[in-house]
Structure formats: structure tokens, C-alpha cells
Amino acid sequence: MERDELLKKWLNHELSPEELQAFKQREDYTSLVRLSNSLKQFKAPEFNTNQALETALKNRNTHKQKNQWLKPLLRIAALLAICFCAYFYTTTLDKTYNTYLAEKQEILLPDNSETTLNAYSSVKYNKHSWSDNRDVFLEGEAFFKVTKGSQFDVITSAGTITVLGTQFNVKARENYFEVTCYEGSVSVTHKLKQTKLQAGDRFLILDGNYIATEKETAQIPEWLNNESAFKSMPLKNVIREFERQYQVKIITNEIDVNALFTGNFTHTDLEIALKSITQPMHLSYSKTNDTITLKRE
Structure with missing residues (x-):
């Protein structure tokens, strides 16, 4: 019998008594036995198929349960984030009013102060911060009736008008800046210079120059009529x-x-x-x- 065939039968325990006796006579028999015993110590762990399947299904269900609990939470978090962003956007956004050519508009401010816009003008303010800062940004011309309270500022590109409670008109257009006080008093800041106006006083800057004006005798600006x-x-x-x-x-x-x-x-x-x-x-x-x-x- 060929050597390889004999070795194969020995490893599979298929040798007859006569063949085994002959195999033991081989010179390498002792080495083969030692090698065989060493290889037996490297036995792979037993694999339980049923147990492995059960564990996999359990892990899947646990992961699914976690996802079922997590998904609603994520939806709530996303909804809260959207609501917060919407609240922040709407409460910090300036409120703006515009008039077009041949148009006038009456506006009631958060503290019941009133302003009327002349044609082709705009005002804006922030309702959220109004209790702390009564600031109105004006482009064009507007008449104001201000309720008494904290400082009230009308801010234009040409200057700022500061009051506590009064009636006045502001016209701030290209190369033209005019403030007329009809009741109470106002403070006008133009190029860091401050001028105080009493009822009937006007402050006029035309083409960059200060223009002296007469006393105003009307009770309201004519354009309101x-x-x-x-x-x-x-x-x-x-x-x-x-x-x-x-x-x-x-x-x-x-x-x-x-x-x-x-x-x-x-x-x-x-x-x-x-x-x-x-x-x-x-x-x-x-x-x-x-x-x-x-x-x-």
C-alpha cells in the first residue's frame, strides 16, 4: 500500500490490525503520533445553531424596540426645534410698513402711539423689544403722535429725533431733512449736533445746509389733509x-x-x-x- 494511502487510513482510524501493526513499524510513527495529539488540542468551539438564531432575533427585537422609542422622541425634538426657530424669527423680525406713490397709511404702534406715512415712505420697528426700546426707523415722511412713556426715537439716515410724548412731523428724503414740532418738545440730533425744538419750531437741512424757517402756526402738517x-x-x-x-x-x-x-x-x-x-x-x-x-x- 502506498505511504500516503496508509497515512490517510491511519488518520481516519480505518487500518486493519495487520495494517496498524505494519504502520507502527515506520520510522516516523512516533513523530506522527505526537503531531496528531497536538492538533487535537486546537479543537474549535462547538457552534449551537439554535442558540445563535435565538440570540440574533432577540438582538433584532431589542434594536427595534429602541428605534420605536427613539423615533417619536426625535420627531418631538425636531418639532420643538422648528417651533423655537419660528418663534425666534418672528419675534426678532422688524415690522415694516411701506407706502407707494399717491398713498398714505395710518399705523398704530405697540404703545398706542400713532404714525401716519406720507406717499412713498416706510417705517419699521421691533415689536418684541418695544417695551425696552421705542425705536422707529423712518425713510420718507411721517407724522407722529407719541404717547408719554420711555424715550421714543425716530431714526433716519440724516438724523435722530428723540421725544418722551409729543406730536411732530419728520421728512427725511434725498438731500432733505426737516423736523417740525407741533406739541411738546423734541430733540433733533444731526451730525452729532443736538437741537431742541418747542411747539411751532422747525429744523430744516436742505442740500446739506441749515435753513432758517418761520414759526409753524398749523396744528398738524398740511399733507394729512x-x-x-x-x-x-x-x-x-x-x-x-x-x-x-x-x-x-x-x-x-x-x-x-x-x-x-x-x-x-x-x-x-x-x-x-x-x-x-x-x-x-x-x-x-x-x-x-x-x-x-x-x-x-
Whole structure:
């Protein structure tokens, strides 16, 4: 019998007594026995299939139970995060009001102070912080009736008006900054210089220059009654206001826009308003759709 075949039968315990006796006569028999005994010590652990399956199913169910408990918690956490973000966004967001050409708007502030916006103007404030800071940011023109309380600031790009409780008008447009006090007193800060106004006082900066003005005798600004009034005002400023009130474009290439105008015009009748400006200034006009051309007579 070949050596390899004999070795195979010995390892499988298939040798007959005669073959085993012959195998023991081999020179390497003792070494083979030692090697066989050593290999038997490296026996792999027994594997229980049923137990392994049971353990796997148990772990799966435990993981599933954890997920079932965790998913609702994650949903609640996400909902709370969304609510917090929405609350933070809405409470810190400024409230803004805008008027367009030929439009006015009355606004009630959180402390029952009142403001009325003239055409093509805007105000904004933060309702959430109002109890600590009564700050209103203004672009354009607005009239204010302020209830008494903590400091009230109207902030514009040209300056800041500070009051405790009064009535006043602020006009802050391009190259034009005017504050008129109608009741109480206000403090106007312009380029770090502070001026205090009493009832009837006006503060006017025109094209970067301070302009002395007469006492105001009216109880409220004329524009609240749909009329714009001017005293020794350059015609270019009168025309800009006219365009805001009537949504028109006025061509002034042939006239002197720096000529001073004193008078008023209504906001309710275009033809009457045009005559109120052109006749005192000895001008004529022509209309094409929404464009008006002014000419010398």
C-alpha cells in the first residue's frame, strides 16, 4: 500500500490490525503520533445553531424596540426645534410698513402711539423689544403722535429725533431733512449736533445746509389733509413731491428748478394742482399719458 494511502487510513482510524501493526513499524510513527495529539488540542468551539438564531432575533427585537422609542422622541425634538426657530424669527423680525406713490397709511404702534406715512415712505420697528426700546426707523415722511412713556426715537439716515410724548412731523428724503414740532418738545440730533425744538419750531437741512424757517402756526402738517404746502422752497423739491402724490413724471429741462416757490397744491385733483404750481411761477404745461412737461410762458 502506498505511504500516503496508509497515512490517510491511519488518520481516519480505518487500518486493519495487520495494517496498524505494519504502520507502527515506520520510522516516523512516533513523530506522527505526537503531531496528531497536538492538533487535537486546537479543537474549535462547538457552534449551537439554535442558540445563535435565538440570540440574533432577540438582538433584532431589542434594536427595534429602541428605534420605536427613539423615533417619536426625535420627531418631538425636531418639532420643538422648528417651533423655537419660528418663534425666534418672528419675534426678532422688524415690522415694516411701506407706502407707494399717491398713498398714505395710518399705523398704530405697540404703545398706542400713532404714525401716519406720507406717499412713498416706510417705517419699521421691533415689536418684541418695544417695551425696552421705542425705536422707529423712518425713510420718507411721517407724522407722529407719541404717547408719554420711555424715550421714543425716530431714526433716519440724516438724523435722530428723540421725544418722551409729543406730536411732530419728520421728512427725511434725498438731500432733505426737516423736523417740525407741533406739541411738546423734541430733540433733533444731526451730525452729532443736538437741537431742541418747542411747539411751532422747525429744523430744516436742505442740500446739506441749515435753513432758517418761520414759526409753524398749523396744528398738524398740511399733507394729512391731502395738501402739500411750501415756503420759499426750491421748485425741484416741490416737483418731487408732486410726482410722489400723483404718480407722474415731470420734465423740467426748460425751466429753472432752483427758483423758490411759496404756495400749496391739492392731492385730489391733478389739474388744479398743476395750476397751483405753474401759474404763480409763470409756467405752462402739456401732458402725454403720465408725463408732464413744464415750459416757460
